Amino acid sequence: MSPKKEYRYIGKETPRLDGVEKVTGSAQFVHDMILPGMLFGKTVKSPYASARIVSIDVSEAEKTPGVRAVLTGKELPYKVGIYMIDKNILADGVARYQGEPVVAVAAESELAAEEACAKVKIVWEELPAVLDPRQGLNPDASLVHPDLANYQYMKGVFLPQPGTNISHHQKIRKGDAKKALEHADLVWEAKFYNPPVQHVAMETHTCIAQALPGSQVKIWTSAQSPFTVRNLFSVCFGIPHQNIRVHIPYVGGGFGGKAGIHLEPLAYVLSRKAGGRPVKLTMTREEEFGTMPSRQGLHSQFTTGVTREGKIVSLIAQYVWDAGAYADYGVNVGRAASYSGAGPYEVPNCHIDSLVVYTNKVFGTAYRGFGHLEVLWGIERNMDIGARRLGLDPVEFRRRNVLRAGAKTITGETISEHTGRVDLCLEKVAEEIGWSGIQTEEERKRAMAGGKVRGKGVALLHKAPAMPVFTSSAALLKFNENGSVDLLTSITDYGQGTYTALAQCAAEELKMPIERIHVPWESDTAMTPHDWQTVASRGAFMGCKAVIAAARDALQQIKETAAQILRAPVEELICQDEKVFITHHPEECLSYQEVVMGYSYANGNSIGGPVIGRGRYIAQGLTHLDLETGQGLPALDWTYGAHGAEIEVDLETGEITVLNLATALDIGQALNAQSLRGQIIGGVVQGLGSALSEEFLFSPQGRLLNAGFVDYKIPTSKDLPRKMSQHMILTEQMDGPYGARGVAEHPMISVPGAIGNALCDALGIDFFELPLNAERIWLGIQQKRMVSDEQSG
Amino acid sequence: MLDETPHYMISVEVNERTYTEKVPAQMTLLQFLRERLYLTGAKEGCGVGECGVCTVLLDGRAVDACLVLAVEADQASVRTVEGEARDGELTPLQQAFIEHGAVQCGFCTSGILLSAQSLLESNPHPDRAEIIEAISGNLCRCTGYVQILEAIETVAQGREEQT
Numbered sequence: 001m002s003p004k005k006e007y008r009y010i011g012k013e014t015p016r017l018d019g020v021e022k023v024t025g026s027a028q029f030v031h032d033m034i035l036p037g038m039l040f041g042k043t044v045k046s047p048y049a050s051a052r053i054v055s056i057d058v059s060e061a062e063k064t065p066g067v068r069a070v071l072t073g074k075e076l077p078y079k080v081g082i083y084m085i086d087k088n089i090l091a092d093g094v095a096r097y098q099g100e101p102v103v104a105v106a107a108e109s110e111l112a113a114e115e116a117c118a119k120v121k122i123v124w125e126e127l128p129a130v131l132d133p134r135q136g137l138n139p140d141a142s143l144v145h146p147d148l149a150n151y152q153y154m155k156g157v158f159l160p161q162p163g164t165n166i167s168h169h170q171k172i173r174k175g176d177a178k179k180a181l182e183h184a185d186l187v188w189e190a191k192f193y194n195p196p197v198q199h200v201a202m203e204t205h206t207c208i209a210q211a212l213p214g215s216q217v218k219i220w221t222s223a224q225s226p227f228t229v230r231n232l233f234s235v236c237f238g239i240p241h242q243n244i245r246v247h248i249p250y251v252g253g254g255f256g257g258k259a260g261i262h263l264e265p266l267a268y269v270l271s272r273k274a275g276g277r278p279v280k281l282t283m284t285r286e287e288e289f290g291t292m293p294s295r296q297g298l299h300s301q302f303t304t305g306v307t308r309e310g311k312i313v314s315l316i317a318q319y320v321w322d323a324g325a326y327a328d329y330g331v332n333v334g335r336a337a338s339y340s341g342a343g344p345y346e347v348p349n350c351h352i353d354s355l356v357v358y359t360n361k362v363f364g365t366a367y368r369g370f371g372h373l374e375v376l377w378g379i380e381r382n383m384d385i386g387a388r389r390l391g392l393d394p395v396e397f398r399r400r401n402v403l404r405a406g407a408k409t410i411t412g413e414t415i416s417e418h419t420g421r422v423d424l425c426l427e428k429v430a431e432e433i434g435w436s437g438i439q440t441e442e443e444r445k446r447a448m449a450g451g452k453v454r455g456k457g458v459a460l461l462h463k464a465p466a467m468p469v470f471t472s473s474a475a476l477l478k479f480n481e482n483g484s485v486d487l488l489t490s491i492t493d494y495g496q497g498t499y500t501a502l503a504q505c506a507a508e509e510l511k512m513p514i515e516r517i518h519v520p521w522e523s524d525t526a527m528t529p530h531d532w533q534t535v536a537s538r539g540a541f542m543g544c545k546a547v548i549a550a551a552r553d554a555l556q557q558i559k560e561t562a563a564q565i566l567r568a569p570v571e572e573l574i575c576q577d578e579k580v581f582i583t584h585h586p587e588e589c590l591s592y593q594e595v596v597m598g599y600s601y602a603n604g605n606s607i608g609g610p611v612i613g614r615g616r617y618i619a620q621g622l623t624h625l626d627l628e629t630g631q632g633l634p635a636l637d638w639t640y641g642a643h644g645a646e647i648e649v650d651l652e653t654g655e656i657t658v659l660n661l662a663t664a665l666d667i668g669q670a671l672n673a674q675s676l677r678g679q680i681i682g683g684v685v686q687g688l689g690s691a692l693s694e695e696f697l698f699s700p701q702g703r704l705l706n707a708g709f710v711d712y713k714i715p716t717s718k719d720l721p722r723k724m725s726q727h728m729i730l731t732e733q734m735d736g737p738y739g740a741r742g743v744a745e746h747p748m749i750s751v752p753g754a755i756g757n758a759l760c761d762a763l764g765i766d767f768f769e770l771p772l773n774a775e776r777i778w779l780g781i782q783q784k785r786m787v788s789d790e791q792s793g
Numbered sequence: 794m795l796d797e798t799p800h801y802m803i804s805v806e807v808n809e810r811t812y813t814e815k816v817p818a819q820m821t822l823l824q825f826l827r828e829r830l831y832l833t834g835a836k837e838g839c840g841v842g843e844c845g846v847c848t849v850l851l852d853g854r855a856v857d858a859c860l861v862l863a864v865e866a867d868q869a870s871v872r873t874v875e876g877e878a879r880d881g882e883l884t885p886l887q888q889a890f891i892e893h894g895a896v897q898c899g900f901c902t903s904g905i906l907l908s909a910q911s912l913l914e915s916n917p918h919p920d921r922a923e924i925i926e927a928i929s930g931n932l933c934r935c936t937g938y939v940q941i942l943e944a945i946e947t948v949a950q951g952r953e954e955q956t
Contacts, residue, residue: 019891022899023883023906025834025874031900032833200934202838202846202900252836252900253934285839495898495935674894678940682897685937709843709932717925717938724939 009504009514010738013674017500017519018250018493027250027521030206030222031282038208039068041270041281042113044103044120045291046095049360049702050129050142053093053102053122060119061105066112069273070120071104076269080236082228082260084153084160084167084327086145087363089236089265094127096144096325097362098703099290106270106279131702133322133357134299136165144325144358157468158331159627167323168331168356170338172630174410175349180314184305190385192378193769195695196297196322198289199367200714201494203252205292206282209267213276215239219264220247224254224492225533230525232261233268246525251494255686256366257293258494259535260329289362289707294696296330296364297322298371300378310392310400315347319354319375324363331356333364336466337371339411339625339634343379344422344462345398346407352630360702366535368683369745372463373690373752377770380459380753384760393437394757395430395458402426402460403640412631415638418734420666420741422460422640428727429458429644429754432662438761447762451651454659457757458644459750464635465536465742469622471636473542474529475550477506477613483578483593484516485554487547490523490531491539496744497675498539504672505544505737509551512578512592529616537742538636540671544737545617554613561595561608620735637733639741641665643684643754649762654778656692656759658721665746666729669739676743680726683747689715691752695771803867807832808876816863823847823858825866826873834874834903838932845931848904849873855911857930874903877910885948886910893944897935905931909945919949 021027058070073092079085091102103120107113130136130144145151149162158168181187207221217239223229226246234241251258263281270279283292298321305314319337323330334356341352387397403409405417433456439447447453465471476488487506493499499519507514523531531543559573562580566573566588574583581589590599598608625632646660663684670676693713697705706712732739752770760766765780798817805812807830814829826832826849835858838846842860849858850872877884886909889895896902905928912919912927919927924945933941 013894015891016894016896018899019896020883022896022902023874023887023890024878025832025903027899028833029836029900031836032827034828200932202844202898202932202934203836204838250899253898255934285841285844497897678894678897678936681937681939682935683937686934708841709839714932714934715937716929716932717942718929720925720938724937 007508007738009508011670011673014500014504014514014672016497016675017503018521029203029250029252030208030220031203031252033208033220035208035278038278038280039106039108039274040110040113041104041106041267041279042110042117043101044117044122046091046098046100046102048095048124048126049098049131050127051095052125052127053091053095054125055123056103057121058103061116064112064116064119066108067105067116068108068277069106069270070116071269071273073102078236078265080232080261080265081327082232082329083158083331084151086151087326089269097360099362100325101266101291104266104270106274129360129702130165131359131361131698133320133359136357136359137320137355141165144360156624165358166355167327167358168334170335170354170630171628172338172341172350172352172410173628174412177314177316177349177351180349181303181305184313185308186389187303187305188386188389189303190382191299191301191768192381194298194374194377195770196294196361196364197690197694197696198294198712199255199257201253201255201257204283204285204288205258205262206280207263207267208278208280209264209271210278211268211272211276215243217244217268219245219268220249221264222251222258223248224251224258224494224535226490226523226525227530228533229261229264233264236265244525247522248492249522251492254494255368256370256535259366259533262292285709286707289712290704291362293328293363293365294324295367296324296333298374300375302378302382304382304386306386306390310390310397312345312347312401314349315342317341317352319352321354321356321364322359322361323356324359324361326363327356328363329366330364332466333366333371337375339630340372340462340464341375342410343376344403344460344640345401346403347410350410361698362704368686369463369749370466370536372461372749373687376459376461376750377752377756380750381756381768384457384757385766395426395435398426398460399423411625411634413633413635418731420638420640421729421731422462422642422666424729425640425642425664425666426458426460428664428729429642429662432725432727433644433646433660435644441764444764448651452648453651453762454646454648455758455760455762456644456646457754457761458642459753459757461641461746461750462638463537463746463749464638465538467532467536467538467619469624470618471532471538471542472616472618473531473546474616475543475546476529477550477554479554479596479611481597483591483596484518485510487517487519488528489543490528491543492523492534496539496679497672498543500675501540501671502543502547505547506551509548510554511576537639537744537746541637541736541740541742542617544671546615548615548737549617550613550615553615554611557611557613558592558595561599562590564607565590565599637736637741639665639667639743639746641746643750645754645758647755647758647762649759649777651781654774654781656755656772656777658688658755660723661721662725662727663747664727664729665743666731667743668733668736668741669730670728671738671740677726679744680747681724683745684724684751685715685720687748687751688719690748690770691755691772693771693773801864803864805866806870808873818864820863821859822849822861822863822866822871825863826858832873832875836900836903845908846901846904848907848931850907850911853911853914855908872907874906877906886913886945889944889947893940893947895936895941895944901931901933905933905941913948917949921946924949
């Protein structure tokens with residue numbers, strides 16, 4: 001192996017470029033923006049999970065002082081959606097979830113808009129609701145979207161089933177899984193459940209839209225992807241792209257919840273009706289929980305077959321997604337989680353059916369990890385269950401099955417020595433938690449006498465970006481008069497640290513100090529170059545590739561001008577320390593500053609001109625997946641990882657204390673060591689929320705019961721593990737920037753699995769449903785006591 | 794109905810400047826700061842005192858500005874994040890937040906900075922448990938808190954100048 005390259009900026013702890021603005025309160029979010037003449041929007045929402053709108057009376061609302069526009073769904077013949085165009089801007093005819101906006105008001109103040117909303121009279125007729133996706137699959141289930149056959153959708157990628165509640169059916173077929181089961185030495189089944197949860201970005205969804213004369217539209221939005229907002233907006237209203245200008249300033253967290261398009265169309269139609277005054281729509285926290293999208297729930301079920309020696313020979317999995325009322329990203333979550341749907345293991349025969357099912361609940365969307373936390377909760381618990389049945393150590397069972405160089409994934413991709421080393425991640429976390437095997441029942445009994453029991457567990461993970469085959473990035477490096485650079489990108493940095501990484505990349509390639517690279521914190525579809533979306537852990541990977549290309553283009557331009565001045569061929573020139581010089585005569589040099597705006601000779605003749613480096617990158621080598629078999633190449637890069645957990649359970653309360661949580665990820669190469677650590681810790685703690693406390697609770701009628709921080713608990717500073725550690729495996733990604741891979745989502749993915757396995761080690765009880773809150777654990781302990789009392793009595 | 798809302802004159806010192814304003818009775822201190830004084834460093838994350846994103850110092854004490862009425866701040870002294878740095882010079886705590894990577898999206902940052910500042914002014918050398926307690930009312934979804942705790946600890950231990 002060749003020695004690691006030394007970098008000046010790559011991998012270093014460069015402080016965030018946005019630090020000063022954020023610690024002084026001067027960073028401006030859409031939340032903070034006020035435009036001249038701006039109105040405030042509010043909505044009336046459906047109180048029912050499923051109901052017909054019999055009549056709407058807005059006459060009193062319209063008379064409310066300060067009201068400038070009132071809208072109902074009847075006036076809005078538009079549909080919007082990313083993969084499936086199935087959503088009205090306001091409910092029309094029927095409401096499909098409790099919390100769905102039905103009437104919207106724009107007024108001079110939020111108070112006036114709220115007052116008007118309170119005066120809207122709606123007569124409802126409640127309809128049967130689909131609240132469990134498994135019931136939604138019954139042939140006699142009511143249909144959430146009877147018009148499914150008429151919807152536009154991304155053909156060739158998704159398979160909606162008109163006449164049912166299935167918005168997408170993803171199939172994976174590798175080998176003959178049923179036949180292989182017949183020859184397996186041991187076969188078992190297991191079922192798991194993940195509830196719907198929320199992203200909980202601290203800045204709720206907010207946007208300002210203004211309808212201007214000549215079909216011009218301006219939008220300022222707290223969103224992840226300006227060009228996707230623009231494109232979907234254009235499709236929705238038939239307004240040409242160049243007429244729509246989307247600005248994204250600082251964004252207060254996203255986690256997938258702000259991917260795609262959300263409030264922008266509604267703010268626009270309110271502005272249009274209000275005569276073109278800008279309209280701001282901001283979700284309250286309650287609306288953020290109940291109206292804005294969530295992470296969809298999942299019912300998963302596995303039939304696994306293994307040999308006596310502990311090799312997996314067959315896996316049949318069914319994933320039934322509780323997608324809620326609209327498809328949004330849900331159909332793609334169901335797709336992406338399937339091609340990762342056997343975990344990072346070699347499974348020679350695999351058969352997966354992933355069914356994305358409409359229900360009358362708040363709809364699902366992308367959430368950090370994109371279906372992977374959900375499926376891997378089941379997969380990783382299933383591995384421990386299998387190990388126990390085989391009488392094997394769970395770490396050893398994983399060792400015998402992990403994907404290694406030469407193995408084929410369930411979609412037929414061949415893993416190479418450069419793909420990443422999940423085996424090394426496994427060994428690292430096992431070592432970190434001092435893994436020594438599952439406890440015996442006798443050991444547990446002894447520990448229980450003390451009132452508190454400890455357990456250890458590991459869980460693996462993998463994920464590749466879920467993105468279309470044509471996904472691309474672009475970057476511009478625009479030189480300034482003093483030789484400094486503005487780096488223009490339409491990737492959004494909503495906290496990940498991507499802009500700092502891009503600047504490090506530019507500084508590395510341009511051979512100049514990072515202090516001279518400036519990244520303006522606002523993307524603008526009219527000014528910054530196209531980028532598909534900031535999602536899927538692909539921003540730093542693809543953005544850096546584009547920046548590297550842009551830097552090389554800029555250096556070429558600098559050299560071409562310098563070559564004329566220095567009277568040397570371009571290939572004899574070298575750039576270093578903001579200078580361009582002749583290789584063997586470094587004294588024959590020019591500073592960048594002398595060249596980047598053009599160069600004037602003594603007599604006034606001028607050459608060159610402003611330097612703008614252009615770079616682009618489009619994902620290489622991806623293929624569509626076969627609709628019937630799921631075979632193909634979906635992955636730009638696979639990032640592998642593992643978590644190891646040691647926990648303590650209080651037998652009296654059922655409460656878990658996490659004593660140690662070790663995370664190992666094969667990242668290839670760190671771009672910024674400090675933001676990498678921050679991403680991992682932040683992701684792990686978010687994963688703890690999914691593991692221990694977070695879930696949407698619904699009434700039997702489908703009303704969301706916990707739309708606030710008192711009843712929906714996210715981790716606070718008091719909920720941290722006693723110890724956390726992060727470990728990097730560095731198997732360079734051949735085509736990654738400096739060998740790096742995406743890593744934004746992965747740290748949260750298998751935290752629930754590791755804790756669930758540690759819990760089973762502690763108590764000898766299998767838990768199948770998340771979250772692992774005190775109530776669920778306490779009930780599990782009581783049940784086990786009753787069973788053992790019966791056996792002994 | 795809106796016109797009938799009673800209004801009151803208040804005089805509040807904010808970041809060492811005194812503002813005398815007529816405000817409606819129901820206006821919160823957070824609305825007063827953001828909408829009247831255009832001090833938008835304090836954000837609204839929930840509006841009901843559950844997330845701490847709107848934390849400011851009221852007579853030195855960290856409070857949720859969404860739960861305080863503007864009229865309650867009459868004759869009081871308020872500090873917001875905008876008043877912390879002096880003449881462009883960051884406070885040791887602000888500096889430590891940057892150096893330790895304690896900031897991600899930044900939406901909760903001003904609130905956490907002020908909760909921590911309030912702690913350090915009443916207890917200059919808190920231990921980790923006291924720091925955890927002081928910011929436990931401030932939700933952060935990005936960072937997982939660890940680098941925030943490290944930044945505050947560094948200042949508490951008086952090592953803020955060393956990097």
